[in-house]
Every structure is written in C-alpha cells, then in structure tokens.
Amino acid sequence: MDGGQPSPEPAPAPGAPRAPGSSVIAPVRAVLRLRRRVCLLRKRRFLLPGAGSASAGPDSAPRTPRAGPDQPQFFTFDGAAELSSRAPRKRRRRSRVVLYPEKSRKYLPRGERHSRAQRCLLLLVAIVGFQVLNAIENLxxxxxxxxxxxxxxxxxxxxxxxxxxxxxxxxxxxxxxxxxxxxxxxxxxxxxxxxxxxxxxxxxxxxxxxxxxxxxxxxxxxxxxxxxxxxxxxxxxxxxxxxxxxxxxxxxxxxxxxxxxxxxxxxxxxxxxxxxxxxxxxxxxxxxxxxxxxxxxxxxxxxxxxxxxxxxxxxxxxVRPGGGRVxxxxxxxxxxxxxxxxxxxxxxxxxxxxxxxxxxxxxxxLDKWDVVNCFRDEMAGEGFFPEQALAERLAAQLSYYRVAGHEFAVTGCKQVVATVNLL
Missing domain, CATH: 3.40.50.300 (P-loop containing nucleotide triphosphate hydrolases)
Structure with a gap:
C-alpha cells in the first residue's frame, strides 16, 4: 500500500461465482473510500504552502495553497506572483447616516438655537408698530x-x-x-x-x-x-x-x-x-x-x-418788468x-x-403791486370789470414809502374799499 491507502482488490474473473455478502460489502467500501478522499482533500486545502510536499499517491489531488493576508479569498485565474505584485485595494469608508428616532426631539447645535426671548421681542415690536400706525391715522x-x-x-x-x-x-x-x-x-x-x-x-x-x-x-x-x-x-x-x-x-x-x-x-x-x-x-x-x-x-x-x-x-x-412780480x-x-x-x-x-x-x-x-391787486379784487367784488390800468391809476393816488427802488403803501389797502365805492 502506497501512502497509507490499501491497494484495490482484484476484480473477480468473469463467470466466477460471487461470495455471499459481496453485493453489500462492495458499495460500503466505495463509500468509505470516497469519504477518506474528501477528508484528505480538506486537510490539504488548509495546509500552508510548502508543507506536505510528498505525493500522496495517484488518487491524491494537487494541493491548493492557503490564501495569505495579501491574497483574495475568492477564485481567480491570476497566479500567486501576479496577485502579490498588485497594490492592495483601499476600502472606502462610507459615512454613516445618523437617523433620529421618530419620538425623540431634534436639537440644533448650541450656536444655532433660537431663543424664546427673540420671539417675544419680535411680537413686541409688531404690537408697538401697529399702535404707532393707528395713532398716526387718528392724527x-x-x-x-x-x-x-x-x-x-x-x-x-x-x-x-x-x-x-x-x-x-x-x-x-x-x-x-x-x-x-x-x-x-x-x-x-x-x-x-x-x-x-x-x-x-x-x-x-x-x-x-x-x-x-x-x-x-x-x-x-x-x-x-x-x-x-x-x-x-x-x-x-x-x-x-x-x-x-x-x-x-x-x-x-x-x-x-x-x-x-x-x-x-x-x-x-x-x-x-x-x-x-x-x-x-x-x-x-x-x-x-x-x-x-x-x-x-x-x-x-x-x-x-x-x-x-x-x-x-x-x-x-x-419787481418783474411788465407788471409781474416775483x-x-x-x-x-x-x-x-x-x-x-x-x-x-x-x-x-x-x-x-x-x-x-x-x-x-x-x-x-404792502408794496404797490399788492395794493393794485387789492383794487382789482375789490372791483370784481363790487361788480366792476377789474381793469388793470384803472386799478393802477387808483393805486397811484395813495401814499407810499419809496426805499431802494420799492414803494410800500403807508396805509396798505385800508382806503381801497372807500375809493372803489366812489366809482
């Protein structure tokens, strides 16, 4: 027996009579051989590279080296040398989303919180503004x-x-x-x-x-x-x-x-x-x-x-030229x-x-131009046509202070009514 495995038994000659119970022992032996082979393959799979270099016989499968810390744990067609030469892939850290419970209160940072006093101040400003506006309307x-x-x-x-x-x-x-x-x-x-x-x-x-x-x-x-x-x-x-x-x-x-x-x-x-x-x-x-x-x-x-x-x-x-006055x-x-x-x-x-x-x-x-206007207004009130030339002629009959090119009436329009009544 090579490698600790029993040699296969010779097959019976054709036409020879079978031993009693051979129809049951043969399948059992086949199952046992399959079981031992599966166990052997499992042991070889988890061995380190280089360990157990001796051949286990013709029925033994080739050893599969165990994946190192830099090698992937999945199947690939690349060899071990090619896998070791590649740069290790960096894993991206995913930001975790913070979820608040539905029944809990959500608080802003301390610098972003709104004070209740600010709301009261805004309400007070609105009330005062309304009162001022109402007071202005009443005035x-x-x-x-x-x-x-x-x-x-x-x-x-x-x-x-x-x-x-x-x-x-x-x-x-x-x-x-x-x-x-x-x-x-x-x-x-x-x-x-x-x-x-x-x-x-x-x-x-x-x-x-x-x-x-x-x-x-x-x-x-x-x-x-x-x-x-x-x-x-x-x-x-x-x-x-x-x-x-x-x-x-x-x-x-x-x-x-x-x-x-x-x-x-x-x-x-x-x-x-x-x-x-x-x-x-x-x-x-x-x-x-x-x-x-x-x-x-x-x-x-x-x-x-x-x-x-x-x-x-x-x-x-x-005084403006032509009778008008500024x-x-x-x-x-x-x-x-x-x-x-x-x-x-x-x-x-x-x-x-x-x-x-x-x-x-x-x-x-009052200057002379104001007295002329008084005459015209009084003439219109008494039913006379307010003629400019007549008003100026009546105004010239009054006394004036003549200073710096201006003529100021001494008695103003006091005598206008009496003068118009004489017309």
Missing part, C-alpha cells in the same frame, strides 16, 4: 376735520403780500390740530400796521371754522371797541368776556371740537381784559380751557415792523423774519405778560 383724521389745506388756499387767494404770515399761521394750526388733547391753548398774535390784512385774516378764519365745525356757536368774534366802548366799565366787560369764553369752550368740550376765538383791536383793550385773557391761558384752569385757539389782532408794534421793513428793503425780491416770503429772508419776531415779542412783553405765551406773526408793509 390724520383729526386734522382732516378742519380742512387746513382748503384754509391755506383761501388765505393765499384772498390775502395779498403776506405769504410768510399765511404760511406761519397755517403751520401753527396744523401742528396744534394734529391732536385733540392739549396742555395749553394756542395763542396767535397777529401784529402789523393798519391796512395790511390782519382783520381780513381774522374774518376768513372765522368763516372757515364756522363752515367746518357746522356750529357758529363754537366761533367767537370779539371787538374791543364794539363790545367794550366805555373804558370805565372794564370790570363788567371782563365778566362778560369770561362768561362768553366759558360758554364756547364748554360747548366745544361736549362736542369734542376745537373752538376759535378771534379778538380784534386788542391794543385798545383795558388792562383788566388783558389780565382776564392771561388768566384763561394758565395751566391751572380746567381742561376745557386748554383746547381752544385764540387769535389776537393788534396794531401794537406797528412802528417796529415799519422800521424793520424799510431798513431791510434791499433784501426784497425785485413771489416773495416778505421783505426779508427767513433769518430776518425770526429776528423780527424775537424783537417784537420782547417789545410786547414789556407792556403785558400776556404776549410772552403768544406765537407772534408779524404782518409786513
């Missing part, structure tokens, strides 16, 4: 009630040569009427020489407020010479004025409106009436007295205004206007403390 609604744009157009159309005064009056009214609640009333003091348009502006203001308020009882017009002609009855006039003002402001408070009180010829008022007016403006009075507009028309300070206009006549804009904001610039208001307020405050709380609006002298 606009309160100012639209008085139609200040229409008032400005009416004043500019009917009052000549007082562009700066009209603009300041409308601006003060617009600021005051922007809200209904006030801490003190508005006191407008219109000062200027005779015939420059102070009383005319007072009448236009009274007419406009009667129209927009739909109640004539909320507009009070008081003339010192007419309502209090006797200076010895100053105490009785004072009580009457206090009663009339109290009735107007009480009615306006009930209707939630702002009344208008126009007082003309204030420079002829007795000191007792000025004291009463000054008392009406005090913050100690009830709230209904704070919501009111007082317009005082006075000729006090006329000399100061006349001197200022004549000294600053060179700052006035020139629109101007008074005989002086904005800075000169402010100087005039400050000087006029200081002059009036020495006479009575009432003028310290007043918003002074000076009315300047």
């Amino acid at each position: 606009d609604d309160n100012a639209l009630r008085y139609d200040l744009d229409g008032l400005e157009k009416a004043l500019q159309r009917a009052v000549f040569g007082q562009e700066a005064a009209v603009g300041r009056i409308v601006q003060l009214l617009r600021d005051y009427l922007a809200t209904h609640v006030h801490s003190r009333p508005l006191l407008l003091a219109l000062h200027g020489p005779s015939g420059v348009g102070k009383s005319h502006v007072g009448r236009l203001l009274a007419r406009h407020f009667r129209a927009v308020l739909d109640d004539s009882a909320l507009v009070l017009q008081y003339d010192a010479r007419h309502h209090c002609p006797d200076p010895h009855a100053a105490q009785a006039c004072r009580e009457e004025l206090a009663r009339r003002v109290g009735d107007v402001v009480a009615r306006a408070e009930a209707e939630e409106k702002t009344p208008l009180l126009v007082l003309d010829e204030v420079d002829f008022m007795p000191p007792a009436l000025l004291d009463e007016l000054h008392g009406l403006l005090q913050p100690q009075r009830s709230h209904q007295f704070h919501n009111a507009i007082y317009v005082l028309l006075s000729g006090a300070g006329a000399g100061e205004i006349t001197r200022f206009v004549l000294q600053n006549a060179s700052r006035a804009l020139p 629109s101007r904001a008074g005989a002086a610039g904005a800075q000169a206007q402010e100087e005039l208001r400050a000087g006029l307020r200081a002059l009036l405050a020495r006479e009575h403390p009432l003028w310290k709380a007043a918003a002074v609006v000076p009315f300047l002298l």
Whole structure:
C-alpha cells in the first residue's frame, strides 16, 4: 500500500461465482473510500504552502495553497506572483447616516438655537408698530376735520403780500390740530400796521371754522371797541368776556371740537381784559380751557415792523418788468423774519405778560403791486370789470414809502374799499 491507502482488490474473473455478502460489502467500501478522499482533500486545502510536499499517491489531488493576508479569498485565474505584485485595494469608508428616532426631539447645535426671548421681542415690536400706525391715522383724521389745506388756499387767494404770515399761521394750526388733547391753548398774535390784512385774516378764519365745525356757536368774534366802548366799565366787560369764553369752550368740550376765538383791536383793550385773557391761558384752569385757539389782532408794534421793513428793503425780491412780480416770503429772508419776531415779542412783553405765551406773526408793509391787486379784487367784488390800468391809476393816488427802488403803501389797502365805492 502506497501512502497509507490499501491497494484495490482484484476484480473477480468473469463467470466466477460471487461470495455471499459481496453485493453489500462492495458499495460500503466505495463509500468509505470516497469519504477518506474528501477528508484528505480538506486537510490539504488548509495546509500552508510548502508543507506536505510528498505525493500522496495517484488518487491524491494537487494541493491548493492557503490564501495569505495579501491574497483574495475568492477564485481567480491570476497566479500567486501576479496577485502579490498588485497594490492592495483601499476600502472606502462610507459615512454613516445618523437617523433620529421618530419620538425623540431634534436639537440644533448650541450656536444655532433660537431663543424664546427673540420671539417675544419680535411680537413686541409688531404690537408697538401697529399702535404707532393707528395713532398716526387718528392724527390724520383729526386734522382732516378742519380742512387746513382748503384754509391755506383761501388765505393765499384772498390775502395779498403776506405769504410768510399765511404760511406761519397755517403751520401753527396744523401742528396744534394734529391732536385733540392739549396742555395749553394756542395763542396767535397777529401784529402789523393798519391796512395790511390782519382783520381780513381774522374774518376768513372765522368763516372757515364756522363752515367746518357746522356750529357758529363754537366761533367767537370779539371787538374791543364794539363790545367794550366805555373804558370805565372794564370790570363788567371782563365778566362778560369770561362768561362768553366759558360758554364756547364748554360747548366745544361736549362736542369734542376745537373752538376759535378771534379778538380784534386788542391794543385798545383795558388792562383788566388783558389780565382776564392771561388768566384763561394758565395751566391751572380746567381742561376745557386748554383746547381752544385764540387769535389776537393788534396794531401794537406797528412802528417796529415799519422800521424793520424799510431798513431791510434791499433784501426784497425785485419787481418783474411788465407788471409781474416775483413771489416773495416778505421783505426779508427767513433769518430776518425770526429776528423780527424775537424783537417784537420782547417789545410786547414789556407792556403785558400776556404776549410772552403768544406765537407772534408779524404782518409786513404792502408794496404797490399788492395794493393794485387789492383794487382789482375789490372791483370784481363790487361788480366792476377789474381793469388793470384803472386799478393802477387808483393805486397811484395813495401814499407810499419809496426805499431802494420799492414803494410800500403807508396805509396798505385800508382806503381801497372807500375809493372803489366812489366809482
């Protein structure tokens, strides 16, 4: 026996009788031989290269070298030398996807988290913005009630040569009427020489407020010479004025409106009436007295205004050739206007403390072109054709201050009505 295996038994001769039990022993022996061969092949497969170099016989199969650490564990047609020369294949690391459980909370990194205080801050900003917008709309609604744009157009159309005064009056009214609640009333003091348009502006203001308020009882017009002609009855006039003002402001408070009180010829008022007016403006009075507009028309300070206009006549804009005139904001610039208001307020405050709380609006002298416009407007109102040549001829009959190429009327448009009535 070679290699530890038994030699195959000789096959029986043909035609020889078989031994009893040989039909069972032969298959068993074949199965045993197959089993031993399979076991031998398994042992040779797991042996290292070079081990067991001796041949195991003719039935033994060729040995298969065991795969080393650098050789693949699968079948290939390449030899061992070719496999060892190849570079080892790098395995790519696959990034693992992090999956959150369905019932767990997902938290952002600490730097990307949103604070709850930020949401509250945004909500607070939205609420404040809505309140501000609502307040602005309410202010606009309160100012639209008085139609200040229409008032400005009416004043500019009917009052000549007082562009700066009209603009300041409308601006003060617009600021005051922007809200209904006030801490003190508005006191407008219109000062200027005779015939420059102070009383005319007072009448236009009274007419406009009667129209927009739909109640004539909320507009009070008081003339010192007419309502209090006797200076010895100053105490009785004072009580009457206090009663009339109290009735107007009480009615306006009930209707939630702002009344208008126009007082003309204030420079002829007795000191007792000025004291009463000054008392009406005090913050100690009830709230209904704070919501009111007082317009005082006075000729006090006329000399100061006349001197200022004549000294600053060179700052006035020139007259256009052919009768046209450049629109101007008074005989002086904005800075000169402010100087005039400050000087006029200081002059009036020495006479009575009432003028310290007043918003002074000076009315300047009118030049010849403004007087011509007054004549044309009055002629049209009386039914005459407003002829330019006739208006200029009538205006030439008046007296003027002639300074620096300008002609300023001494009496303004005071004599226009009487002159047109003679036509």
